[in-house]
Every structure is written in C-alpha cells, then in structure tokens.
Amino acid sequence: MQINVSTEDLWSHCLNELQQSLAASQFNIWIKPLANSAQVVDGSLVIAVPNQIFLQFIRDRYLGMIEMAAAKVCNGVPPHIELKVGTLAPAAPAARAAKPAAAPEVVEQEAPAAPAQPAPKPAKRFDAAGSNHELMRLNPGHTFDTLVTGKANQVARAAAMQVAENPGVSYNPLFVYGGVGLGKTHLTQAIGNFVHQHNPQAKIRYIHAEKYVQDVVKAYQHKSFDDFKKYYHSLDVLLVDDIQFFVGKDRTQEEFFYLFNALLESGKQIILTSDKIPREIEGLQERLTSRFSWGLIVPIEPPETEMRVAILMKKAEAEHFKLDAAVAFFIAKNIRSNVRELEGALKRVMAYARFTNQSITVDSAKEALRDILASGNRQVSVENIQKTVADFYKIKVADMHSKKRTRDIARPRQLAMALTKELTQMSLPAIGDAFGGRDHTTVLHACRTIQDFRQSDQEMAHQYSVLLQMLRS
C-alpha cells in the first residue's frame, strides 16, 4: 500500500494519539524513546527499537494502537508496520514518503535478531519456561535502581539483594510481607530482573498466586498435570505474589507443596509475598506455613514522610517532571496510605500541570488533589479506632473500656490509645475518658510503651503499621 503522508506527519500523529491514550509513565518508557526512530519505506512504516525487550513489548502491547492511529492518516487502512532492533540512519526519520524509497537502514545491534513482523503466537496451555521479559512476566521497570530505599524497606531490600546475587543459596524461600501497595511486587521483581541481567539463561517466572490457582484448575480440567509439573519444576527462580490467595484452595496448596519441595531440593530459588506472615494466614496448610518460614521472612512497612518525598522526587524525575521540593513535601504529608496512592497523586498533579500549562506550586497541588485530600482529611474517630483494633485482635469493643488487665486485652487497648493519639487531635485526658475514664498518665504510659515495643519488637511494629494503614485508607 502506498503511504501518501510524510514520515513526519504519520509518526507525529501516531505519537500524539498514543500520548493521549497511554499513561504518561507507559508513554515515556516505551513510546517516547522511539520519537526519532520511524521511517516510511516502500509503503511500510519501519520503526527501529533499541532492543529485543522493546520489540516484544511494543509488538505485544502497542502495535495494535500504532496501527489504529496510523490508519487514521492513511485513509482508514492501517499501513504495514515493521519493527526492527537497531537504529535508523541519521537522516532518515524525517524523510518524505514521496521521495524514492531507500531500503531501511537499520544498524543491527548485538541483541538477538528480531522477527521483522509480529508472528501470531500459538495458544499454549503452559508457557515454556523462558528467559525473556514476556515469559518471565517481569516489569523491566521494577529494578533495585528504581526502588527508593528507606527505613521501611531496607531490611527487605538487603535480603532481596542477597537472594538476587546468590539465588538458591542464601535465603530460601525469601518471604516478603507488608500492606497493600507498599512495593512487595516491585522488590521481588527486582530480584527477577537482577538475576535475568546477570544470567540471561536462568528460567525465571513471576506469577500472581491467582494465576497459579488458575493453572492448577486448567491442569485439572485438561488432565495435563504432567505438562504443568514439567513447566513449573523446570524453573530456576519462581516468584509468587500474594500467596494469601491460596487460602481455601486445597488442591492448589497440595500442588504447591510438591513444587516447593522439588524446587528447594534442586537448589532453585523461591520468593513469596503476602500481606501477612505465614502463620497469620488463616486457612493455609500447616506444612506450607512451616515451609514458608524455613528461609527468611522480611517486612515492608509504610514509608515515613522523608521516604515518601524521595519516592515522589524519583518518580517525577523518571517522568522528566520538575517537582518542587515543597510540593513533594506537601503531597507526602497528605498522602500517607501507600506508595500506589502516592503515585496516583503525583500523576494527578502532573496532569494538572500539563492541562493548565503551568508549573506546580503547593496551592495548585492542593487544587489538583482537592477531592483526594477532602476524603483523606476525614477525621478518624476514636470509636472507629477502638472497633478496628478490637476486630484485629479478636477481642470485644467493650474491652477497650473495661478494667481487665490481662495482656491479651491490655496490649490492644494500649495500642488503640497510641493510635488515637497519633490519628486524632484528642488531648490525653479526652483519650483517657474515651477508654473507660482512665487517667491521662495511663494514656501517656500506653503511648510510651507502644513506642518502645515498636522499636524492639518487629511484629508489634508491623501490626501497628497495618492498623495505621487500615485506619487511614
């Protein structure tokens, strides 16, 4: 088919369309680097991509969108699009289609040669254990470099780094636990990406626990447990996210038990994540609970303000967005629930800046985040804290007011008092009143005791941060 528009017109139209449709982060990572890498040649749009990973991502995720966008300027018919690993010759990008078409000068790089066109993939019941990002299911952006480190995740990061440097040798399994959106997936995928970078032949697979459950069901339906086992048992590094999804799935747990044993026996690395430590996952078979505790269990806590600021600055930098430190502090102080929410807030602020075509100040950030802040500023009530803590520790709300002093009651009550101090504007005497008419010195003592525990007892620190997260969300 003849393309009657210039490369410039065609490609800039496609870029515009993609920029409108994609999240800024996706656009910046995958499409923007190709801004000067297209050329119309012999009726085809040739796009040069930097490497094989790009080629696969573009082919699998964005090629359809590019075709649709291109069709709009080619009389409704999508042109033939060719993806190549390499770079175009310097003068090529802006070449006019009407000019005599030269063969696309793609300078091949050392990356393995790419198939020139998207090849239809045969439907597979289980993926061959492969070593590219698509088969590994790893997000290449989830690396140790892009992960901001702070008190909240430094132990987990150090352990993950050790595992990445010596898979199957140091901690096996590595079990990472923490609340929603705190970076468990990012950290574990960083291990996968690191291992892949240093040993491209290693068979690595990241999987969400739900997908594993589905695979077990499929194997059951198709009587293909042999294929299933062959695939999973051939892996060198297995990452399973949100293992709590195994609860109530006995057949899955049984299969996973065999897989776990087989991989560990042959020195393969297993990395697991969950929202709780293994023995708190109710409904997990005891043999799994104990095996999950064989290696190292590490927490990820919600980040403190300074770390939230650092995360915002890093994310903004990755998007080439100039974020003023005062604005970063403002966002970090107001969005405290988790990193995902923090990212969401930053995206809003960036969109607002683009929309108004102005740089962002604290006032305009306030405006951009108005509705989020309004819901976030909703005061947590002492009643809500008492109920949440009582449910968490499976005691009665009435125990928050009672005189009972057994530890299983007194400790949660102290925790609830400390949380009330942190989350409300209530004075110590008012908190004392709300907890069965206690003296303000009792409240102060409770706050100090909990503070000490949080320093010395990792589990208590975790429970406190989980409760904080629950109450703030």
Ligand SMILES: Nc1ncnc2c1ncn2[C@@H]1O[C@H](COP(=O)(O)OP(=O)(O)OP(=O)(O)O)[C@@H](O)[C@H]1O
């Ligand atoms: N320390 C960090 N530095 C940079 N980015 C982070 C950090 N922690 C989390 N993120 C980012 O926050 C987002 C949420 O993280 P992630 O998906 O890894 O959380 P999660 O704990 O696995 O959540 P879930 O419990 O919902 O599965 C991701 O975009 C991730 O890159």
